Amino acid sequence: xxxxxxxxxxxxxxxxxxxIYSEKNMVYAICRKPSKELESLNNVHIISGVDxxxxxxIQGAVSKCPDKIDILINNAGIxxxxxxxxxxxxxxxxxxxxxxxxxxxxxxxxxxxxxxR
Numbered sequence: 001x002x003x004x005x006x007x008x009x010x011x012x013x014x015x016x017x018x019x020i021y022s023e024k025n026m027v028y029a030i031c032r033k034p035s036k037e038l039e040s041l042n043n044v045h046i047i048s049g050v051d052x053x054x055x056x057x058i059q060g061a062v063s064k065c066p067d068k069i070d071i072l073i074n075n076a077g078i079x080x081x082x083x084x085x086x087x088x089x090x091x092x093x094x095x096x097x098x099x100x101x102x103x104x105x106x107x108x109x110x111x112x113x114x115x116x117r
Contacts (some may be wrong), residue, residue: 001025001043003066007052008076010035017073018044028065030076052076 004021008014009029015038018027022043029038030047038046047064051057 002070003028003068004071004073005030005065005069006073006075007031007050009046010038012075014073014075017075021071025070026066030061050076 002025004017004025005028006014006017006021007030009018009027010031010033014029014031015035018029018038018041021027022041025043027041027044028047029044030050030052031038032048032050034046034048038044045064047061049057050061
């Protein structure tokens with residue numbers, strides 16, 4: 001079994017990746033709040049309460065991941081449905097903060113990825 005880490009695994013594409021990979025692998029599903037569907041999957045270790053826009057939160061999640069990571073799917077992000085005209089400055093800042101700082105997850109997980117070579 002390979003160790004697969006998926007951020008944003010609670011719904012959408014992240015959840016679909018979790019479903020597929022958990023059939024034959026161990027999935028570490030990182031999310032803010034797990035969905036019932038994610039919780040129902042076998043071979044999935046859920047790491048919830050994670051804010052990918054907060055480095056300390058990312059570090060906490062990384063500490064719960066295995067030392068060796070075979071695949072990282074960095075899928076977490078925020079989508080604002082209101083459109084630009086209905087978005088206030090604070091929402092826009094929150095979106096940019098979360099969607100751009102997610103790369104720190106890659107950086108924090110890179111030792112585990114390098115060990116899997």
